[in-house]
Amino acid sequence: MAVSERAAPPAGSGRARVRNPYSSLPSWLYPSFVVLALTMFGVYTAWVVLFQPVAQSGSYLSPFDSPLIIAGGIPAGILVVWAPLVFRGTCYYYRKAYFRSFFWHPRSCAVDEPKRGPYRGETAFPWVLNNLHRFTFYVIFVQVLFLVFDAIIGFDFHGRFGIGFGSVLMAFNVVLLSGYTFGCHALRHLAGGSLDCFSCSTVARTRYQLWRCVTVLNVRHDRWAWASLFSVWLTDLYIRLLMAGVRHDPRLIFCWPSITRPSRRTSWCSARAVPACALRSPRPRVARA
Numbered sequence: 001m002a003v004s005e006r007a008a009p010p011a012g013s014g015r016a017r018v019r020n021p022y023s024s025l026p027s028w029l030y031p032s033f034v035v036l037a038l039t040m041f042g043v044y045t046a047w048v049v050l051f052q053p054v055a056q057s058g059s060y061l062s063p064f065d066s067p068l069i070i071a072g073g074i075p076a077g078i079l080v081v082w083a084p085l086v087f088r089g090t091c092y093y094y095r096k097a098y099f100r101s102f103f104w105h106p107r108s109c110a111v112d113e114p115k116r117g118p119y120r121g122e123t124a125f126p127w128v129l130n131n132l133h134r135f136t137f138y139v140i141f142v143q144v145l146f147l148v149f150d151a152i153i154g155f156d157f158h159g160r161f162g163i164g165f166g167s168v169l170m171a172f173n174v175v176l177l178s179g180y181t182f183g184c185h186a187l188r189h190l191a192g193g194s195l196d197c198f199s200c201s202t203v204a205r206t207r208y209q210l211w212r213c214v215t216v217l218n219v220r221h222d223r224w225a226w227a228s229l230f231s232v233w234l235t236d237l238y239i240r241l242l243m244a245g246v247r248h249d250p251r252l253i254f255c256w257p258s259i260t261r262p263s264r265r266t267s268w269c270s271a272r273a274v275p276a277c278a279l280r281s282p283r284p285r286v287a288r289a
């Protein structure tokens with residue numbers, strides 16, 4: 001059992017210094033990182049959703065706007081972003097992270113709680129809303145399917161298969177988001193919860209296998225959480241830089257037709273993108289005299 005070590009209080013101070021038994025890093029580093037990263041992500045999200053147009057460049061669509069829902073004058077992102085924000089805000093890992101960072105809850109039980117009111121757990125407003133997590137999981141499950149579709153469309157350049165930096169980024173983002181979503185504690189409970197016996201029926205055995213798969217992702221849930229947060233951020237930023245003309249998307253376009261039909265999102269193409277097949281096209285024949 002890990003036990004915090006209480007160092008002798010410095011002379012003149014009434015409070016003992018507590019050494020973190022789980023890490024040699026300074027205790028303030030993790031909460032500072034969480035506060036900084038979540039605050040910056042929140043401000044960036046509010047800015048792009050409320051004040052910026054839909055991030056769409058050629059066949060690329062930002063995860064902030066997917067699925068693209070046009071409804072009157074309402075910014076498209078608002079109709080989409082609420083679900084991942086509620087999902088992340090109520091995620092078991094993020095709860096731990098922001099309780100410890102924004103509200104200065106102790107990282108281990110050997111450290112005193114700051115003085116606050118009577119403990120009511122998550123039974124009173126607003127923390128009772130954390131129970132929405134399992135419901136938003138269903139919404140996010142559907143959204144991940146849309147993002148998979150978007151990632152496939154991202155390899156479609158005017159009906160031809162191609163690989164651009166943006167395509168790779170979108171595919172990578174979907175992998176990280178899937179790792180985060182399908183390692184969710186709520187899914188783990190759906191897969192293997194409320195079972196008294198894992199081997200008593202075919203359904204129970206199947207659920208056990210599913211539970212094991214979810215557990216593989218679940219043990220690193222915190223890493224999937226951060227990696228997917230940054231990949232969503234980076235994907236949106238990259239597409240916006242393309243839209244602004246600040247960046248050129250390096251890409252290789254092949255002669256093969258895309259497996260998707262030419263998308264309605266393929267109206268833009270960088271003039272500097274040279275199809276690979278153009279390099280191999282037959283030379284024009286010279287008419288003999």
Ligand code: FES
Pocket residue numbers: 087091092093094133180181183184185186221
């Ligand atoms: S517990 Fe983190 S996504 Fe469900």
